[in-house]
Amino acid sequence: MRVSLRTLAPVAALGVVAIALVVALVAAGLAVLGGDDEAQTTYMGALISRPVDMPDATLTDQNGEPFDLKADTAGFVTLLYVGYTHCPDICPTHLYNMSEALKRLPKDVSSKVKVILVTADPERDTPERMKEYVETFREDFIGLTGTREETDAFQETLGVNVASRTDLGGGNYTVNHAAYVIAFTKEQVAYTVYPAGMGLTEWLNDIPLLVKKGFKP
Amino acid sequence: MFRNWMRRLAAVAALSLVATGMVVVAACGGDDDDDTNGNGSVTPAATLGKLTILDPWVRTTTNDVSAAYFTVKNSGLDDTLISAKTSVTTNVQLHEVVTEGGTSKMQEKAGGFPVPANGELALKPGGYHVMLMDLKSPLKEGDQVELELTFKSAGTVKLSAPVKPGAAMSPGLGSGSPTATPK
Secondary structure, eight states, rough: OOOOOOOTTTOOOOHHHHHHHHHHHOOOOOOOOHSSSHHHHHOOOOOEEEEEEEOOOEEEOOTEEETTTTGGTTEEEEEEEEEEETSHHHHHHHHHHHHHHHSSHHHHHHHTTTEEEEESTTTTTOOOHHHHHHHHHHHTTTEBOOHHHHHHHHHHHHTTTOOOEEEEEEEEEEEEOOOEEEEEEETTTEEEETTTTTOHHHHHHHHHHHHHOOOOO | HHHHHHHHHHHHHHTTOSSSSSSEEEOOOOOSTTTTSSSSSOOOOEEEEEEEEEEEEEESSSSSSSSEEEEEEEEOOOEEEEEESSSSOOOOEEEEEETTTTEEEEEEOOEEEEOOOTTEEOOOSSEEEEEEOSSSSSTTTTTTEEHHHHHHHEEEEEEEEEEEOOOHHHOTTTSSOEEEEEE
């Protein structure tokens, strides 16, 4: 029985959240003790405090074509991540782990999944840069960019903290951004997220569930 | 039924006390069984006194930014990794990832990375890394990068790190925080 619970402390750094987590974990602990036979309890991803709808937005894909988030992901499980191509650490780790998981999963599962990187650094991430970046992980990964206004508005709509910059000197900077993958069901609602720290194990468990079972609200 | 109700309570409890943004509650335990900085029989990349450097690698890139990772095992006294040099760029910083309220940022780690006595320092995704900037050209899988690491007490050691797209398996990131674990 898989009952070990783990708080996602890095995400819940606020003091007030600690109380919420204690309450939540007690409840969740009782829930899990009850059994393991339903879809929700078998997910390894972190449950979001409230489900998130796929934003109604159109950005530009890596081929320079418009990409309508709602229309162009309809019927697919969508693993969405806000990041940037000059990210040396967390972004490529997530993308690499997802690519490895999809490589290992059967085609009837992997073909139902779209992986999307939305840049938080549109000044550097042109469609060309996005193309060479996302396609090194997997040829069908999607990279979206837009104007600064568009990418900021997208993050706003999504409900994540809008990215900011830290100057590293010499014209270099890093982008501070939401560092978790958001998993949308085929119904285009996300119930789970995958912070840094979740990797291949979690994806191999959860991607088939997302594709085959979905999530009962 | 009861279970569903309790689960819902869990979600509601987290939701109700949180003012902004997303807060998450762990659903089920992700074990740390996918740790790649493992204790298997790995050939040390380099040794320096009581320090052993294991599993060095540098990430492939399509632009001028990358990161280097490795593990330092220490069978001696406390030490600190204070600087790194590489063959591929002179612009190198020791970075940590800090996650606050769901946002992660990378920043220079003041004073360097601690190497605890009789313990280890692990550089891995989501934690500490050697940040490489202004690369002369993108790094491709199969390339080798020469690293020169300087420790406060032990001195300087050179080693060679392969370029790879990621850790061999899912990196066991634990809480996503850097690790410097006394043993």
